[in-house]
Amino acid sequence: MNANGRLLHRKWRFLSSLRWQNGLLVFLLILSPPVRCQIRYSIPEEMKKGSLIGNVAQDLGIDLRRLRSGRARIVTGESTQYTELRADKGILVVNERIDRERLCGDITPCSFALEMILENPMELHHITVEVLDVNDNSPAFQQHDMTLTIGEAALPGARFVLPTANDPDVGVNGLQDYTLSQNVHFVLKQHSNLDGEKYAEMLLQKALDREEHPSLSLKLIAVDGGSPQRSGTINIDITVLDANDNAPVFNQSIYKASVLESAAKGTYITTVNASDADSGSYGLIYYSLSSMQGNVATLFQIDKTTGTISLSGQVDYEKERKYEIRVDATDQGALTDSSKVIVDVIDVNDNAPVINVMSFTSPVSEDSPPGTTVGIINVKDSDSGDNGQVTCAIDKNSPFKIKSNLRNYYTLVTDAVLDREAVSEYNITVVAIDGGSPPLSSKKTFHLKVSDVNDNAPAFLQGVYDAFVAENNSPGVSVLSVMAKDPDENQNARISYVLENSDIDGSPASEYVSVNAQSGVIHAVRSFDYEQIQKLAFVVKAQDGGSPPLSSNVTVNIMIQDQNDNAPQVLYPVQTSSSVVAEMVSRSADVGYLVTKVVAVDVDSGQNAWLSYKLQKATDRALFEVGLQNGEIRTIRQVTDKDAVKQRLTVVVEDNGQPSRSATVNVNVAVADSFPEVLSEFTDFTHDKEYNDNLTFYLVLALAVVSFLFITCLVVIISVKIYRWRQSRILYHSSLPAIPYYPPRYSDTLGTGTLQHVYNYEVCRTTDSRKSDCKFGRAGSQNVLIMDPSCTGTMQRIQNEKNILDEPDSPVEVSSTGQCLKNVMQVSKHNTFECCTS
Secondary structure, eight states, X not given: OOHHHHHHHHHHHHHHHHHHHXXXXXXXXXXXXXXXXEEEEEEESXXXXXXXXXXXXXXXXXXHHHHHHTTOEEEOOSSSOOEEEETXXXXXXXXXXXXXXXXXXXXXXXEEEEEEEETTTTEEEEEEEEEEOOSOOOOBOSOSEEEEEEXXXXXXXXXXXXOOOBOOOOGGGSEEEEEEOOOSSEEEEEEEOTTSOEEEEEEEOSOOOTTTOSEEEEEEEEEEOOSSOOEEEEEEEEEEESOOOXXXXXXXXXXXXXXXXXXXXXXXXXXXXXXXXXOGGGGOEEEEEOOOSTTHHHHEXXXXXXXXXXXXXXXXXXXXXXXXXXXXXXETTSOEEEEEEEEEEEOOSOOOOEEEEEEEOOSEETTOOTTOEEEEEEEEOOSOGGGGOEEEEOOTTSSEEEEEEETTEEEEEEOSOOOTTTOSEEEEEEEEEESSSSOOEEEEEEEEEEEOOSOOOOEESSSEEEEEEESSOOTTOEEEEOOEEOSSOGGGGOOEEEEOOOEETTEEGGGTEEEOTTTOEEEESSOOOTTTOSEEEEEEEEEOSSSSOOEEEEEEEEEEEOOSOOOOEEEESOOOSSSEEEEEEOTTOOTTOEEEEOEEEOSXXXXXXXXXXXXXXXSOTTTEEEOTTTOEEEESSOOOTTSOSEEEEEEEEEEOSSSOOEEEEEEEEEEOSSHHHHHHHHHHHHHHHHTTSOHHHHHHHHHHHHHHHHHHHHHHHHHHHHHHHHXXXXXXXXXXXXXXXXXXXXXXXXXXXXXXXXXXXXXXEOSSSGGGOEEEEEETTBEEEEEOTTOOOOHHHHHHGGGGSSSTTOOOOOOTTSOEEEEEEEETTEEEEEEEOO
């Protein structure tokens, strides 16, 4: 490459760097918060790794703790990180070898820019590092030897272009001067291109004489201005030919052409043309590309006879937008002329946008408000014009959006309220599309997790829990398990179960049941009794472990199931130890005569309370039967005179439980037509029952009674006699009918009602005379006789005591035998009589 080409190349790279820095400066001024300050450091190239560049914290006035808390970092946007920020010390050091020639080429001054980013709040600080050149490169020619063929007819003043030396250093360290070895024929003429690049020409000062000097050997030395000074040398071998007095001349001094950066090898560029006034062999011209710097020599080629320039490599608009090619035309006499070819590279859309992540935050809390910043990205496209115009977009169905506050910088923010229970993770794909035709695009996927907050209360799987447990259960038995679900996670979903404060029949629910805080299993605290409580209703609360905790309640109903743990209880006939209860049946009773009814209850429920009645023992099994379901004792044949007066029945009452329970009751039945007959039969029975009584008590009681009677008998006997006589006379002369006695109805406690039929009878029996008439009523055709041996009063006292009858009109007569009848109680529609012996 000639001097002009190198000059244009350096200018273009300088303007590109300046344009990038200006764009970054605009970004930093617009982005909030603004840049606090800008600092600039100057360092020599080739510093060792870890060498100090500058104390950033001190120069920016930032505390070291702020650097650490703000997660300070360096962003350059370049693939090579030349610097490293040591936030713990607040210093900027060299991270990679810095070669100024590689970084900037021949552009001066050479510098690179970077930004230091701090978060919470976000701050951007611009740092410029200028790289100073050191004399680490010597001027060098592309070849060590050069051969020139010069005709002896060459006139003084003829010019011969010499190879250009290349020194990557700049300024005083760059190429400064050329020196030609001492000779009498040539002098050195130095020139500079517009960009300051120096090149040399050799001018013929004295005509050549082939016969005197057929060849010459010279040295061209290139030196720089560094300290120490460096130099490069090329040998020039000159062969003197016969005279050729006309040099080739190009028809244009500058040729211009263009090529697409996507052009393939061999693509035609342009054709140069030169002419030579000489004829013959001296008029033949050969074209060649002058020595060029860098990779230019590998990109282009020229046909030496036609002057057609074509592409031999791959050009890249992003690396080099313009190439300057120097073409030499040489005739057979070694006379030359030079021309310049400027090749403009036309950009095509061959670069997809590049997405760089500046900042990204994950996870994001689900209670973050819309507009929360998730990430910051930078998008670049190396193409130019519309090919480099980039737009970014994300999926519109996601709760996020992307917006741009500055060219090439985009912010990813939330666009709606997040719900971790609905979606816990998002894959956000950012698509960057340029404006080329066809457009190119690139994608970047961000994996964002949503962190949980306690925004959901536990929910029970059922609205109401029902369970059944048999009574008489063991304390501590598991009854049922409640379960709640919480869509939150971790501690917010850790559920504990608590028994709410409530009362069951006036007692705290905790006295009946307990709940396991972790598993929700409900245990019975104590044994339940169905007869005391049939249902437990209480509330269980499920509470999560969030802060603050959330909870929900559920109602639990536990139904107690009955077991057959209670035997039947006989309500009638009443079993007493002091008197004998007997049912009276006339000898004229027909088949099916209702003697009495055994009434029993069972406090259990269901089939455990279904009772059946069976006749276990009887004095005469052929005379009586018991109703299996109703407990009614009836005659199964006609009562005869041969049947014993005293009948004893044992009835078993049995429930329907598994296993069944039972109770027995003894029923005494008197088969007789007259009351005295009943008394005579049951007296023995009474005496038999007294046999086991306490004799001492009765002896003392008898002595007391006899003493009392002896004293009072004399006083009351006359009045009693008169009263009896008057009452008998009134009854004898009276023509009024006898008034029957109706005992009150008996209602059982189970609500089964009373006996189905009510029978009222008036019976008169005579033993001696009309004075001995005995009238008594009976209901339901049943008479109950109570033999009470404790009654020892006289007949007169018994006669006087008839006023205790419930019905004042119920008549009582006393027989001459000294026996008395006393109506003292009614049970279940039965007239109960107590027979006393004096």
